[in-house]
Amino acid sequence: MVVEGAHDIEFLTRISTLLHTAHPTLPDLAAMERDRELIFLPIGGHPRAWLRRLAPLQLPEFYLLDGEAPPEREQREELVAQINRRMRCRAVLTRKRSLENYLHPQAIQAVAD
Template sequence: MLVVIEGTHDIEFLTRISTLLHADDPTLPDLAGMERNREIIFLPISGHPQAWGKRLAPLNLPEFHLYDREESPVTELRQQTVATINQRCCCRAMLTSKRSLENYLHPHAIQAVADITPQFGDQDCVATDVAQRVFDSSHEDYSWSQLTRRAQVRLTNRVKHWLNTSAVEQMTIPLLQERDPDGEIISWLETIDQLAKTA
């Protein structure tokens, strides 16, 4: 089956968080193991989900799509795409309730990797917030606001990588339950598991 996500950072997040959850509850799938066993194929689409609503239909494979909520008006476009995908047989699409996958990280997990104390809400851009805090904490005479937009984007992308790898690896079940009390991530994994069984 296909697991369609926006980018490679999402693969890093999902494989690591599913390994954590699988170790706690073996009935939940370990996506890293499923990928190794060729049960699933991750397909990073580099944004623009609306272009993928029906594009994969000719393959006749089960599909799970997960897209970041982002901000309006992008959110509304993605909601339409999710609705279109969910009308197709053996396909499920979901939009995160938080802005992006990094918003499911606990600040303690981030603090364990970078010696900063992040503060963010569910709809904040975590990578940008953390990149700014890391930069400002290590530069006394130069601030984030003085950087060019290009430099800010480069640093944010670097932070985004370790947020989805090293910081996810610092997550524990209690930290995840605190950040995802409704079990949204578990629901994604359960849906992937159900779709994989139809393949």
């Protein structure tokens, strides 16, 4: 799973473990990583360079990219379309600029208290 940074990995593994506990049919990404079923690859916001490097491996790839603001968003939309044309590859562009923006303010406040 290709993500932009270490914070994305931390967020995804923690939230997926919580969701899996409540709904066992959902994947637990932390467990999958521990069991070597999944590898996270933090690319630091440069997905195009990694696309060329990973393609020769011919392994399934999943890219989760932050939405960003225009004009970068349009460039990322083109990249997502390019990735999705490749066999066994899937890319998704979030609607928001970072994964942490999906946390509800009340959830953040509850933890802060």
